[in-house]
Amino acid sequence: MHELEITRSLVKLALDEAEKANAKKLTSVNVVLGEMSGAVDDSVAFYFELMTKDTIGEGATINFRKVPMQAKCCNCGSIVNPKDVFWECEKCHSMDIEMISGKELYIESIEVD
Numbered sequence: 001m002h003e004l005e006i007t008r009s010l011v012k013l014a015l016d017e018a019e020k021a022n023a024k025k026l027t028s029v030n031v032v033l034g035e036m037s038g039a040v041d042d043s044v045a046f047y048f049e050l051m052t053k054d055t056i057g058e059g060a061t062i063n064f065r066k067v068p069m070q071a072k073c074c075n076c077g078s079i080v081n082p083k084d085v086f087w088e089c090e091k092c093h094s095m096d097i098e099m100i101s102g103k104e105l106y107i108e109s110i111e112v113d
């Protein structure tokens with residue numbers, strides 16, 4: 001995934017929401033970012049600053065809430081914290097593992113003036 005595209009849609013969404021709220025200024029954007037989303041927060045923050053220039057979002061801060069990767073065993077239902085490329089349930093040793101969090105990438109909230 002490319003941070004440029006990701007940030008473009010985040011900025012658009014945030015500005016749309018700010019406009020809908022009749023805001024004069026977008027002050028901050030809170031983003032939920034999964035560890036496995038493929039996006040690097042520093043890059044997103046960098047593009048965010050560029051793309052909000054000359055908009056009501058200029059100077060707004062972007063905050064990230066990181067979500068760690070977590071997975072669930074489809075066989076016994078235990079929560080697995082995959083450490084390796086090979087996922088295995090610690091309880092039943094099943095390799096039928098499903099990711100339940102870590103791929104998040106969305107705006108949780110925005111703050112406006």
Ligand SMILES: [Zn+2]
Nearest residue numbers: 073076089092
């Ligand atoms: Zn299991």
